[in-house]
Amino acid sequence: MAASCRRSHGSFCLLFVLLLAATASALGAAVGSSISHVQLSAEFLLPVDSSSCPTPQEQPHGAPTGTRMPIVHQHGPCSPLAAAGKHAGKAPSHTEILAADQRRVEYIHRRVSETTGRGARRPRRTSAPVELQPGSPSPASASSYAKPSSSSPANLPASSGTALGTGNYVVTIGLGTPPARSTVVFDTGSDTTWVQCQPCVAYCYRQKEPIFNPSKSYTYANISCSSSYCDDLYTSGCSGGHCLYAVQYGDGSYTVGFYAQDTLKLGYDVIKEFRFGCGEKNRGLFGKAAGLMGLGRGKTSLPVQAYNKYNGVFAYCLPASASGTTGFLDFGPGAPAANARLTPMLTDNGPTFYYVAITGIKVGGHLLSIPESIFSGAGALVDSGTVITRLPPSAYEPLSSAFARGMEGLGYKKAPAFSILDTCYDLTGYQGSIALPAVALVFDGGACLDVDASGILYVADVSQACLAFAANEDDTDVAIVGNTQQKTYSVLYDLGKKVVGFAPGAC
């Protein structure tokens, strides 16, 4: 019973469905116990436009602390980075998003197996060492640059550049004094925060906002090579007494520059002497974001740096759709999670990532028969930047067949596989609300993620809406709880109490 997230009230089932159908929000978020189906509004299947976006400065209601920041999907029509005008870049296609998602997952798998010994060993792709070019801030040579992590030379900082440009969510921060608006990708899968910096001695990619100019901030300071903060970096170097950082991502994207400190503004809150990378050599598919906010568990990450201020607590809520509703990112014990269902954060499993233990999967309210050893063998982590949840093949197969049986029972027409997704339906012509078999992930301690109706399907097209889960290559690869399944939940990370929590219906 401990691992049950929905108690069974058999005969009340239909009543619940009816009640939910009557009271569900626009997206039919099904919160509660004992339901076998959730209702998805057919509107969800249609492309969104920017007319339904909240006004840019609008803060979500009931902000409990001064840090709450609205977040939106990077490529959604409501993104501050949204393409506009004739110079607009094209938003990535669903095929591109899912291909990038797969590269991110492969990178996470490599990094997890390198740092924890878990997972299938794969040949590691070696890339040329990242160095600043001659004529850049320093005559930094490869040797002055390459100071790999003490634990392992293969220990690259986590995250995937390509995925940063596709499946991720952005938040707007203020950096420096006076604060410069910078819209950055936020990423629980990496530690070091960085932004592109002028004078971009080597090169910067195109971003939407003006590139951060350290000389215009009177609180900016370089960090010295002798500072212990310089040693916190996975990869660091030294130029003219100033600490250099480098982050190389899984797909070959990278950022290199000075490790610096300046005032960081989060919502109405201020963090002084926040350490971040001032990137003067940046290459990769980061979209038009100014950089990245690292929310991992490493020493350089924001929640760890601001530990005393926020007790190592942050939470975010990813909105159900790319328009209409706004999500949030919030720091500190006031972060909304009163009703969160908690599961232990497994901090001994490896660096950076938020490891948790999945114990089961439910479809239509029924626990699937999957040996718990399948989950414990692979391990699992929660990631803000992976789009599609990845499961061991021995867990994915029972899930997709149970879901397919449920969909067949509801009379939906099958559609061809799409990219990494193989359980797809043609929902052309449906109106009103669409019933879907409920899907839930059960975690150690009984915490449960009753996936919101908006997080069950990945809608490539109305004629191709697919179960938004995929199988890992191997049962030993770590499972990843992706951001599609986290939608509308407040996902809480508490580094002090060492728990991860899911609070339903938060945005």
Ligand SMILES: *[C@@H]1O[C@H](CO)[C@@H](O)[C@H](O)[C@H]1NC(C)=O
């Ligand atoms: C930081 O270091 C760079 C490179 O040496 C230098 O150009 C810049 O003026 C320094 N900034 C400050 C505030 O010291």
